[in-house]
Amino acid sequence: MxxxxxxxxxxxxxxxxxxxxxxxxxxxxxxxxxxxxxxxxxxxxxxxxxxxxxxxxxxxxxxxxxxxxxxxxxxxxxxxxxxxxxxLKTPITMERRRTLPGRKRNPAIDTGVDGVLIVRHKARNGRSKAISVRIIQRIADAKSVSRPVPVDTFHVSESKYIESPETSQMRFINGLCLASALRAHYLEEYAKGGPVLSAIRADNIDPGRASKKPAVALDLGNIFDSFN
Structure with a gap:
Protein backbone atom coordinates (compact mmCIF):
# COMPACT_ATOMS: atom_id res chain seq x y z
CA MET A 1 0.00 0.00 0.00
CA LEU A 88 -1.87 7.18 15.75
CA LYS A 89 -5.38 6.40 16.96
CA THR A 90 -8.23 7.20 14.62
CA PRO A 91 -10.82 9.71 15.89
CA ILE A 92 -13.53 7.53 14.32
CA THR A 93 -14.58 5.71 17.47
CA MET A 94 -17.71 5.01 19.46
CA GLU A 95 -16.41 6.24 22.79
CA ARG A 96 -18.33 8.25 25.36
CA ARG A 97 -18.46 11.95 24.62
CA ARG A 98 -15.78 13.95 26.44
CA THR A 99 -16.62 17.42 27.74
CA LEU A 100 -14.06 20.05 26.73
CA PRO A 101 -12.56 22.25 29.48
CA GLY A 102 -14.58 25.42 30.01
CA ARG A 103 -17.68 24.08 28.30
CA LYS A 104 -20.87 22.76 29.86
CA ARG A 105 -23.31 20.38 28.25
CA ASN A 106 -27.05 20.43 28.75
CA PRO A 107 -27.62 17.27 30.81
CA ALA A 108 -31.22 17.04 29.57
CA ILE A 109 -30.12 16.32 25.98
CA ASP A 110 -26.56 14.98 26.29
CA THR A 111 -26.71 11.36 25.07
CA GLY A 112 -23.13 10.70 26.16
CA VAL A 113 -22.21 9.33 22.71
CA ASP A 114 -20.60 11.34 19.93
CA GLY A 115 -22.83 11.55 16.90
CA VAL A 116 -26.06 10.57 18.67
CA LEU A 117 -28.15 13.72 18.91
CA ILE A 118 -31.34 14.86 20.60
CA VAL A 119 -33.14 17.25 18.23
CA ARG A 120 -35.81 19.55 19.64
CA HIS A 121 -38.44 20.78 17.18
CA LYS A 122 -40.63 23.78 17.90
CA ALA A 123 -43.31 25.38 15.70
CA ARG A 124 -42.95 29.08 14.97
CA ASN A 125 -45.97 29.85 17.11
CA GLY A 126 -44.36 27.94 19.97
CA ARG A 127 -47.42 25.79 20.55
CA SER A 128 -46.20 22.54 18.98
CA LYS A 129 -43.10 20.72 20.23
CA ALA A 130 -41.47 17.43 19.25
CA ILE A 131 -38.30 15.45 19.96
CA SER A 132 -36.20 13.24 17.69
CA VAL A 133 -33.18 11.00 18.16
CA ARG A 134 -30.88 11.49 15.19
CA ILE A 135 -27.52 10.54 13.73
CA ILE A 136 -25.85 12.11 10.69
CA GLN A 137 -24.23 9.98 8.01
CA ARG A 138 -22.12 11.18 5.09
CA ILE A 139 -23.33 9.60 1.84
CA ALA A 140 -21.21 9.61 -1.33
CA ASP A 141 -22.65 9.80 -4.84
CA ALA A 142 -21.21 8.26 -8.02
CA LYS A 143 -18.69 11.13 -8.28
CA SER A 144 -17.54 10.61 -4.67
CA VAL A 145 -19.13 13.90 -3.60
CA SER A 146 -20.49 13.43 -0.09
CA ARG A 147 -23.43 15.07 1.65
CA PRO A 148 -24.77 14.76 5.20
CA VAL A 149 -27.97 12.73 5.56
CA PRO A 150 -29.98 12.68 8.82
CA VAL A 151 -31.34 9.33 10.05
CA ASP A 152 -33.91 9.43 12.85
CA THR A 153 -34.54 6.44 15.12
CA PHE A 154 -37.25 8.07 17.23
CA HIS A 155 -39.76 10.92 16.98
CA VAL A 156 -42.58 11.99 19.28
CA SER A 157 -44.71 15.09 19.64
CA GLU A 158 -45.43 16.59 23.04
CA SER A 159 -49.14 15.80 22.66
CA LYS A 160 -48.37 12.13 22.01
CA TYR A 161 -46.04 12.06 25.01
CA ILE A 162 -48.74 13.53 27.26
CA GLU A 163 -51.21 10.89 26.06
CA SER A 164 -48.83 7.99 26.78
CA PRO A 165 -45.69 9.01 28.72
CA GLU A 166 -44.57 5.49 29.70
CA THR A 167 -44.89 4.06 26.19
CA SER A 168 -43.19 7.13 24.71
CA GLN A 169 -40.33 6.86 27.21
CA MET A 170 -39.82 3.18 26.32
CA ARG A 171 -39.77 3.99 22.60
CA PHE A 172 -37.33 6.81 23.33
CA ILE A 173 -34.92 4.47 25.14
CA ASN A 174 -35.12 1.99 22.27
CA GLY A 175 -34.45 4.83 19.84
CA LEU A 176 -31.32 5.89 21.74
CA CYS A 177 -29.98 2.32 21.81
CA LEU A 178 -30.72 1.83 18.12
CA ALA A 179 -29.06 5.13 17.22
CA SER A 180 -25.88 4.08 19.06
CA ALA A 181 -25.85 0.75 17.22
CA LEU A 182 -26.41 2.43 13.85
CA ARG A 183 -23.71 4.97 14.61
CA ALA A 184 -21.21 2.23 15.52
CA HIS A 185 -21.97 0.29 12.32
CA TYR A 186 -21.74 3.46 10.24
CA LEU A 187 -18.32 4.31 11.72
CA GLU A 188 -17.06 0.81 10.91
CA GLU A 189 -18.13 1.23 7.29
CA TYR A 190 -16.79 4.79 7.12
CA ALA A 191 -13.40 3.69 8.43
CA LYS A 192 -13.06 1.30 5.49
CA GLY A 193 -12.93 4.13 2.99
CA GLY A 194 -14.91 7.22 3.84
CA PRO A 195 -18.54 8.18 3.12
CA VAL A 196 -20.90 5.25 2.54
CA LEU A 197 -22.94 4.81 -0.64
CA SER A 198 -26.34 4.64 1.04
CA ALA A 199 -27.73 5.45 4.47
CA ILE A 200 -27.38 2.68 7.07
CA ARG A 201 -30.73 2.00 8.73
CA ALA A 202 -32.14 -0.45 11.26
CA ASP A 203 -32.68 -3.13 8.60
CA ASN A 204 -28.94 -3.13 7.84
CA ILE A 205 -27.74 -4.25 11.27
CA ASP A 206 -28.18 -7.28 13.50
CA PRO A 207 -31.12 -6.57 15.88
CA GLY A 208 -29.10 -8.05 18.72
CA ARG A 209 -26.41 -5.40 18.30
CA ALA A 210 -28.47 -2.67 19.95
CA SER A 211 -27.98 -2.44 23.71
CA LYS A 212 -30.94 -2.58 26.06
CA LYS A 213 -29.60 0.38 28.03
CA PRO A 214 -28.45 3.76 26.63
CA ALA A 215 -25.12 5.30 27.61
CA VAL A 216 -26.91 7.98 29.65
CA ALA A 217 -30.36 7.73 31.23
CA LEU A 218 -32.48 10.56 29.77
CA ASP A 219 -36.07 11.48 30.49
CA LEU A 220 -38.47 12.74 27.82
CA GLY A 221 -40.33 14.89 30.33
CA ASN A 222 -37.13 16.71 31.26
CA ILE A 223 -36.32 17.24 27.58
CA PHE A 224 -39.72 18.79 26.89
CA ASP A 225 -39.24 20.98 29.98
CA SER A 226 -35.85 22.11 28.58
CA PHE A 227 -37.64 23.91 25.74
CA ASN A 228 -38.45 26.63 28.23
Whole structure:
Protein backbone atom coordinates (compact mmCIF):
# COMPACT_ATOMS: atom_id res chain seq x y z
CA MET A 1 0.00 0.00 0.00
CA UNK A 2 2.87 2.38 0.67
CA UNK A 3 3.99 2.21 -2.98
CA UNK A 4 1.27 3.98 -4.98
CA UNK A 5 1.28 5.38 -8.52
CA UNK A 6 -0.20 8.87 -8.04
CA UNK A 7 -0.24 9.59 -11.79
CA UNK A 8 -3.46 7.61 -12.28
CA UNK A 9 -6.74 7.24 -10.37
CA UNK A 10 -6.41 5.49 -7.01
CA UNK A 11 -9.23 3.70 -5.22
CA UNK A 12 -10.08 4.83 -1.73
CA UNK A 13 -8.48 2.80 1.03
CA UNK A 14 -7.96 2.63 4.78
CA UNK A 15 -4.85 2.95 6.92
CA UNK A 16 -5.16 1.84 10.55
CA UNK A 17 -8.78 2.99 10.77
CA UNK A 18 -8.19 6.27 8.88
CA UNK A 19 -10.17 6.38 5.61
CA UNK A 20 -8.17 7.72 2.67
CA UNK A 21 -9.65 9.13 -0.54
CA UNK A 22 -7.63 10.40 -3.50
CA UNK A 23 -8.56 13.55 -5.43
CA UNK A 24 -7.45 14.69 -8.86
CA UNK A 25 -5.11 17.69 -8.59
CA UNK A 26 -3.94 19.44 -11.77
CA UNK A 27 -0.67 21.16 -10.88
CA UNK A 28 0.00 22.07 -14.52
CA UNK A 29 -0.94 20.92 -18.01
CA UNK A 30 1.87 18.36 -17.80
CA UNK A 31 1.37 17.31 -14.16
CA UNK A 32 -1.86 15.73 -12.92
CA UNK A 33 -1.68 13.79 -9.66
CA UNK A 34 -4.15 11.89 -7.51
CA UNK A 35 -3.42 13.30 -4.05
CA UNK A 36 -4.25 11.45 -0.82
CA UNK A 37 -6.66 12.92 1.70
CA UNK A 38 -4.84 14.94 4.42
CA UNK A 39 -2.17 16.11 1.95
CA UNK A 40 -2.51 19.44 0.11
CA UNK A 41 -0.21 21.30 -2.24
CA UNK A 42 1.27 24.74 -1.47
CA UNK A 43 2.14 26.16 -4.90
CA UNK A 44 4.02 29.18 -3.57
CA UNK A 45 6.22 27.30 -1.10
CA UNK A 46 6.51 24.32 -3.47
CA UNK A 47 5.73 21.49 -1.14
CA UNK A 48 3.01 19.46 0.54
CA UNK A 49 1.15 20.20 3.77
CA UNK A 50 0.17 17.18 5.85
CA UNK A 51 -2.60 17.62 8.43
CA UNK A 52 -3.82 14.68 10.53
CA UNK A 53 -6.74 14.95 12.94
CA UNK A 54 -6.42 12.04 15.35
CA UNK A 55 -8.00 10.92 18.61
CA UNK A 56 -5.58 12.95 20.74
CA UNK A 57 -5.35 16.14 18.69
CA UNK A 58 -3.90 17.35 15.41
CA UNK A 59 -0.52 16.76 13.76
CA UNK A 60 0.90 19.09 11.08
CA UNK A 61 3.91 18.31 8.92
CA UNK A 62 5.61 19.67 5.81
CA UNK A 63 7.31 17.95 2.89
CA UNK A 64 9.09 20.40 0.55
CA UNK A 65 10.14 19.62 -3.01
CA UNK A 66 13.82 20.37 -2.24
CA UNK A 67 14.86 19.97 -5.85
CA UNK A 68 12.57 17.01 -6.44
CA UNK A 69 9.58 16.87 -8.75
CA UNK A 70 6.10 17.31 -7.20
CA UNK A 71 5.50 13.60 -7.77
CA UNK A 72 8.67 12.62 -5.93
CA UNK A 73 7.93 14.91 -2.98
CA UNK A 74 4.32 13.65 -2.91
CA UNK A 75 5.60 10.09 -2.66
CA UNK A 76 7.77 11.16 0.30
CA UNK A 77 4.81 12.99 1.88
CA UNK A 78 2.67 9.87 1.48
CA UNK A 79 5.28 7.68 3.18
CA UNK A 80 5.42 10.18 6.04
CA UNK A 81 1.63 10.28 6.30
CA UNK A 82 1.34 6.49 6.16
CA UNK A 83 3.91 5.95 8.92
CA UNK A 84 2.22 8.52 11.16
CA UNK A 85 -1.25 7.03 10.64
CA UNK A 86 0.06 3.61 11.61
CA UNK A 87 1.16 5.00 14.97
CA LEU A 88 -1.87 7.18 15.75
CA LYS A 89 -5.38 6.40 16.96
CA THR A 90 -8.23 7.20 14.62
CA PRO A 91 -10.82 9.71 15.89
CA ILE A 92 -13.53 7.53 14.32
CA THR A 93 -14.58 5.71 17.47
CA MET A 94 -17.71 5.01 19.46
CA GLU A 95 -16.41 6.24 22.79
CA ARG A 96 -18.33 8.25 25.36
CA ARG A 97 -18.46 11.95 24.62
CA ARG A 98 -15.78 13.95 26.44
CA THR A 99 -16.62 17.42 27.74
CA LEU A 100 -14.06 20.05 26.73
CA PRO A 101 -12.56 22.25 29.48
CA GLY A 102 -14.58 25.42 30.01
CA ARG A 103 -17.68 24.08 28.30
CA LYS A 104 -20.87 22.76 29.86
CA ARG A 105 -23.31 20.38 28.25
CA ASN A 106 -27.05 20.43 28.75
CA PRO A 107 -27.62 17.27 30.81
CA ALA A 108 -31.22 17.04 29.57
CA ILE A 109 -30.12 16.32 25.98
CA ASP A 110 -26.56 14.98 26.29
CA THR A 111 -26.71 11.36 25.07
CA GLY A 112 -23.13 10.70 26.16
CA VAL A 113 -22.21 9.33 22.71
CA ASP A 114 -20.60 11.34 19.93
CA GLY A 115 -22.83 11.55 16.90
CA VAL A 116 -26.06 10.57 18.67
CA LEU A 117 -28.15 13.72 18.91
CA ILE A 118 -31.34 14.86 20.60
CA VAL A 119 -33.14 17.25 18.23
CA ARG A 120 -35.81 19.55 19.64
CA HIS A 121 -38.44 20.78 17.18
CA LYS A 122 -40.63 23.78 17.90
CA ALA A 123 -43.31 25.38 15.70
CA ARG A 124 -42.95 29.08 14.97
CA ASN A 125 -45.97 29.85 17.11
CA GLY A 126 -44.36 27.94 19.97
CA ARG A 127 -47.42 25.79 20.55
CA SER A 128 -46.20 22.54 18.98
CA LYS A 129 -43.10 20.72 20.23
CA ALA A 130 -41.47 17.43 19.25
CA ILE A 131 -38.30 15.45 19.96
CA SER A 132 -36.20 13.24 17.69
CA VAL A 133 -33.18 11.00 18.16
CA ARG A 134 -30.88 11.49 15.19
CA ILE A 135 -27.52 10.54 13.73
CA ILE A 136 -25.85 12.11 10.69
CA GLN A 137 -24.23 9.98 8.01
CA ARG A 138 -22.12 11.18 5.09
CA ILE A 139 -23.33 9.60 1.84
CA ALA A 140 -21.21 9.61 -1.33
CA ASP A 141 -22.65 9.80 -4.84
CA ALA A 142 -21.21 8.26 -8.02
CA LYS A 143 -18.69 11.13 -8.28
CA SER A 144 -17.54 10.61 -4.67
CA VAL A 145 -19.13 13.90 -3.60
CA SER A 146 -20.49 13.43 -0.09
CA ARG A 147 -23.43 15.07 1.65
CA PRO A 148 -24.77 14.76 5.20
CA VAL A 149 -27.97 12.73 5.56
CA PRO A 150 -29.98 12.68 8.82
CA VAL A 151 -31.34 9.33 10.05
CA ASP A 152 -33.91 9.43 12.85
CA THR A 153 -34.54 6.44 15.12
CA PHE A 154 -37.25 8.07 17.23
CA HIS A 155 -39.76 10.92 16.98
CA VAL A 156 -42.58 11.99 19.28
CA SER A 157 -44.71 15.09 19.64
CA GLU A 158 -45.43 16.59 23.04
CA SER A 159 -49.14 15.80 22.66
CA LYS A 160 -48.37 12.13 22.01
CA TYR A 161 -46.04 12.06 25.01
CA ILE A 162 -48.74 13.53 27.26
CA GLU A 163 -51.21 10.89 26.06
CA SER A 164 -48.83 7.99 26.78
CA PRO A 165 -45.69 9.01 28.72
CA GLU A 166 -44.57 5.49 29.70
CA THR A 167 -44.89 4.06 26.19
CA SER A 168 -43.19 7.13 24.71
CA GLN A 169 -40.33 6.86 27.21
CA MET A 170 -39.82 3.18 26.32
CA ARG A 171 -39.77 3.99 22.60
CA PHE A 172 -37.33 6.81 23.33
CA ILE A 173 -34.92 4.47 25.14
CA ASN A 174 -35.12 1.99 22.27
CA GLY A 175 -34.45 4.83 19.84
CA LEU A 176 -31.32 5.89 21.74
CA CYS A 177 -29.98 2.32 21.81
CA LEU A 178 -30.72 1.83 18.12
CA ALA A 179 -29.06 5.13 17.22
CA SER A 180 -25.88 4.08 19.06
CA ALA A 181 -25.85 0.75 17.22
CA LEU A 182 -26.41 2.43 13.85
CA ARG A 183 -23.71 4.97 14.61
CA ALA A 184 -21.21 2.23 15.52
CA HIS A 185 -21.97 0.29 12.32
CA TYR A 186 -21.74 3.46 10.24
CA LEU A 187 -18.32 4.31 11.72
CA GLU A 188 -17.06 0.81 10.91
CA GLU A 189 -18.13 1.23 7.29
CA TYR A 190 -16.79 4.79 7.12
CA ALA A 191 -13.40 3.69 8.43
CA LYS A 192 -13.06 1.30 5.49
CA GLY A 193 -12.93 4.13 2.99
CA GLY A 194 -14.91 7.22 3.84
CA PRO A 195 -18.54 8.18 3.12
CA VAL A 196 -20.90 5.25 2.54
CA LEU A 197 -22.94 4.81 -0.64
CA SER A 198 -26.34 4.64 1.04
CA ALA A 199 -27.73 5.45 4.47
CA ILE A 200 -27.38 2.68 7.07
CA ARG A 201 -30.73 2.00 8.73
CA ALA A 202 -32.14 -0.45 11.26
CA ASP A 203 -32.68 -3.13 8.60
CA ASN A 204 -28.94 -3.13 7.84
CA ILE A 205 -27.74 -4.25 11.27
CA ASP A 206 -28.18 -7.28 13.50
CA PRO A 207 -31.12 -6.57 15.88
CA GLY A 208 -29.10 -8.05 18.72
CA ARG A 209 -26.41 -5.40 18.30
CA ALA A 210 -28.47 -2.67 19.95
CA SER A 211 -27.98 -2.44 23.71
CA LYS A 212 -30.94 -2.58 26.06
CA LYS A 213 -29.60 0.38 28.03
CA PRO A 214 -28.45 3.76 26.63
CA ALA A 215 -25.12 5.30 27.61
CA VAL A 216 -26.91 7.98 29.65
CA ALA A 217 -30.36 7.73 31.23
CA LEU A 218 -32.48 10.56 29.77
CA ASP A 219 -36.07 11.48 30.49
CA LEU A 220 -38.47 12.74 27.82
CA GLY A 221 -40.33 14.89 30.33
CA ASN A 222 -37.13 16.71 31.26
CA ILE A 223 -36.32 17.24 27.58
CA PHE A 224 -39.72 18.79 26.89
CA ASP A 225 -39.24 20.98 29.98
CA SER A 226 -35.85 22.11 28.58
CA PHE A 227 -37.64 23.91 25.74
CA ASN A 228 -38.45 26.63 28.23
Missing amino acids: INIDFTKPVKRTNVNGFPIRFRKDRLSDECILWVPQRITRNLQSKGWRIIINHADGQLRMWEGDLGRSPLESLQAAWRNLYNQLMS
